[in-house]
Amino acid sequence: xxxxxxxxxxxxxxxxxxxxxxxxxxxxxxxxxxxxxxxxxxxxxxxxxxxxxxxxxxxxxxxxxxxxxxxxxxxxxxxxxxxxxxxxxxxxxxxxxxxxxxxxxxxxxxxxxxxxxxxxxxxxxxxxxxxxxxxxxxxxxxxxxxxxxxxxxxxxxxxxxxxxxxxxxxxxxxxxxxxxxxxxxxxxxxxxxxxxxxxxxxxxxxxxxxxxxxxxxxxxxxxxxxxxxxxxxxxxxxxxxxxxxxxxxxxxxxxxxxxxxxxxxxxxxxxxxxxxxxxxxxxxxxxxxxxxxxxxxxxxxxxxxxxxxxxxxxxxxxxxxxxxxxxxxxxxxxxxxxxxxxxxxxxxxxxxxxxxxxxxxxxxxxxxxxxxxxxxxxxxxxxxxxxxxxxxxxxxxxxxxxxxxxxxxx
Amino acid sequence: xxxxxxxxxxxxxxxxxxxxxxxxxxxxxxxxxxxxxxxxxxxxxxxxxxxxxxxxxxxxxxxxxxxxxxxxxxxxxxxxxxxxxxxxxxxxxxxxxxxxxxxxxxxxxxxxxxxxxxxxxxxxxxxxxxxxxxxxxxxxxxxxxxxxxxxxxxxxxxxxxxxxxxxxxxxxxxxxxxxxxxxxxxxxxxxxxxxxxxxxxxxxxxxxxxxxxxxxxxxxxxxxxxxxxxxxxxxxxxxxxxxxxxxxxxxxxxxxxxxxxxxxxxxxxxxxxxxxxxxxxxxxxxxxxxxxxxxxxxxxxxx
Numbered sequence: 001x002x003x004x005x006x007x008x009x010x011x012x013x014x015x016x017x018x019x020x021x022x023x024x025x026x027x028x029x030x031x032x033x034x035x036x037x038x039x040x041x042x043x044x045x046x047x048x049x050x051x052x053x054x055x056x057x058x059x060x061x062x063x064x065x066x067x068x069x070x071x072x073x074x075x076x077x078x079x080x081x082x083x084x085x086x087x088x089x090x091x092x093x094x095x096x097x098x099x100x101x102x103x104x105x106x107x108x109x110x111x112x113x114x115x116x117x118x119x120x121x122x123x124x125x126x127x128x129x130x131x132x133x134x135x136x137x138x139x140x141x142x143x144x145x146x147x148x149x150x151x152x153x154x155x156x157x158x159x160x161x162x163x164x165x166x167x168x169x170x171x172x173x174x175x176x177x178x179x180x181x182x183x184x185x186x187x188x189x190x191x192x193x194x195x196x197x198x199x200x201x202x203x204x205x206x207x208x209x210x211x212x213x214x215x216x217x218x219x220x221x222x223x224x225x226x227x228x229x230x231x232x233x234x235x236x237x238x239x240x241x242x243x244x245x246x247x248x249x250x251x252x253x254x255x256x257x258x259x260x261x262x263x264x265x266x267x268x269x270x271x272x273x274x275x276x277x278x279x280x281x282x283x284x285x286x287x288x289x290x291x292x293x294x295x296x297x298x299x300x301x302x303x304x305x306x307x308x309x310x311x312x313x314x315x316x317x318x319x320x321x322x323x324x325x326x327x328x329x330x331x332x333x334x335x336x337x338x339x340x341x342x343x344x345x346x347x348x349x350x351x352x353x354x355x356x357x358x359x360x361x362x363x364x365x366x367x368x369x370x371x372x373x374x375x376x377x378x379x380x381x382x383x384x385x386x387x388x389x390x391x392x393x394x395x396x397x398x399x400x401x402x403x404x405x406x407x408x409x410x
Numbered sequence: 411x412x413x414x415x416x417x418x419x420x421x422x423x424x425x426x427x428x429x430x431x432x433x434x435x436x437x438x439x440x441x442x443x444x445x446x447x448x449x450x451x452x453x454x455x456x457x458x459x460x461x462x463x464x465x466x467x468x469x470x471x472x473x474x475x476x477x478x479x480x481x482x483x484x485x486x487x488x489x490x491x492x493x494x495x496x497x498x499x500x501x502x503x504x505x506x507x508x509x510x511x512x513x514x515x516x517x518x519x520x521x522x523x524x525x526x527x528x529x530x531x532x533x534x535x536x537x538x539x540x541x542x543x544x545x546x547x548x549x550x551x552x553x554x555x556x557x558x559x560x561x562x563x564x565x566x567x568x569x570x571x572x573x574x575x576x577x578x579x580x581x582x583x584x585x586x587x588x589x590x591x592x593x594x595x596x597x598x599x600x601x602x603x604x605x606x607x608x609x610x611x612x613x614x615x616x617x618x619x620x621x622x623x624x625x626x627x628x629x630x631x632x633x634x635x636x637x638x639x640x641x642x643x644x645x646x647x648x649x650x651x652x653x654x655x656x657x658x659x660x661x662x663x664x665x666x667x668x669x670x671x672x673x674x675x676x677x678x679x680x681x682x683x684x685x686x687x688x689x690x691x692x693x694x695x696x697x698x699x700x701x702x703x704x705x706x707x708x709x710x711x712x713x
Contacts, residue, residue, distance in 0.1 A: 092512075092513070095509075095512065095514060095515075098504055119504070119507075120507060121503070121504065121507055121509065121512050122507065122508070122509020122510075122512055122515075123507065123509065124509065126482055126507070126508075127507070128505075128507040176478070176479070176482045176505075176506065176507070177479075178482065178483050179479060179483075180476070180479055180480065180483075181476075181479065182475030182476060182478055182479040183479075213475075214475075215474070215475025215476065215479075216475055216476050216479075217474070217476045220463060223472070223474045223475065223476060224475075225475050265472065265474070269463070269465045269466065270462075270463065270465070270466050271465055271466045271467055271470070271663055272470060272472065273467045273470045273663075273665065274665045326637045326665060327637065370636075371536070371539070371540070371635065371636060372497070372540060372635060373536060405493070405496045405497065407473070407496060407497050407498055407499075407500045407501045408472075408473070408497070408498075408501070409473055409501050409505070410472060410473055410474050410475060
């Protein structure tokens, strides 16, 4: 069943573009809640359509030294593409629950349940409970549907550490403090099937996550959000992403990822309609303790990253977006990841051997939004993940939302 | 994880001890006009937070952390409704998960429910721009609508805070008396405006125009929420040649380029109106809001 998720994830970064709905849970869940007013139907229905054209200066398999990729990672296919389309249904179930289901359709015609969850709306004391399949509240971008972000693809560290975006079947408990300063704490337990987990260990409760978020205003023009998150998983035979161009591999062991996230927004007098700025950054650090089996040429190689050979991997991205005129935005993003050199000699010459060097992708974009419901974006990325050659990647994409009115989270 | 759990437990205990029982009714107002009305009716029995200022576009507010925190702690939420806040209020309600103010709860008050709405579209098609299905939500530009909202709001305050029910009733009676007098005065002062043709920036003024008898002959936005293009401005120039307007009305929060361009080009005065409390330095409360609005319109009429 979670194979459905992995099928979906294979669709590269198209999924990102599309998306809809799903009033996220945490504030960082910059997903989209689309809920109509009293006059609209229940449930609300929203559709996101997207498509893109991409052109790459070289057609080489995407790999990042020091990392075995999983989930939905990579630059996506070249040429004209219909992105993944989604239909979202959501609304209040009764005075106690909100429900949301997002079904995505890949360009190949596969349908998958991307999110399907219920969430309490009126527990006392600031408590919120959520259950079903959903994107985790860790980090800032993770719970956001891809189209809510300012770039075509997920930042490089999201791709290598979270397979693009971490979602799984699970439960979430959040508490919002009764303070004027925004303070939110959340704990989550997941089945352990979605990357970076795998194999649903621990009787189908293999992944745990937690986050703490603080946010507020600085005067009327500035506001901010700071987040600390951790996700821990025990993977059993976690497979690589399904890119046939990459060698088969699997990982069995523990994986712990820590994230620090920061967002700052500015708009003159708090009125973002004409001009505004958004700056965000996230830092990642992962320690894996286990064994990789790589199969680069039909000869499986076991690589130990346990105990004294534990591998630390890290990464960050920072991006800034400037809306300089109503409907016009420009943005830049720098993303980088690094993996320690491995002590296990078997790692020599494999993709897992990152040698402690960092690799990066630099991106820039310009966006025109004809209305609140449509976006056209041109992006250029200079992909330096391959130390031997830099690949230039152009993307021209559109994203539109149809149906229920969009309400974006922070 | 252990750290988070410890923190969670610790913070809960700390706040359970440190948080006093709230003496006042916590009111979250989506727009400053409802904050001002709640202040008139609630006096010292309420503690009010306004989510927005008069210099912000109420369609385009971010569901930012501070607002979630404030909604989480509120006993009463007062918003315009009629889909004005559709881009942000649903997120605040969902994320704050405060049962007291969810739609349908006594703590959820939408002003537009008590006002007959104008410009209710027969067809909701986004090809027509960001059209509100329920009708035009900018009801606060007509003071008679404020009066329509005041009574049910005072009743709601009394339901939520029965201990001070009599005080809400008294303040309503006092406010209503002063408000009726003020409306009569504004109408007398504004008599010369009757029938004057105006160009308005956004479809945000129909209630005011309806009240004062101003005639909206054109909009700077070709469609609601879509900024003026040069082609549209050229059309307006042509229109104004044959059908001159007395002034161009713009809300203080709105971008000024299109109205200044047209004003200079056609020598028609641009009148910047507060739109709500805080839109201009003078518009500090509901009475000052309409004093200033009428004054500015009259000044515009004199050229």
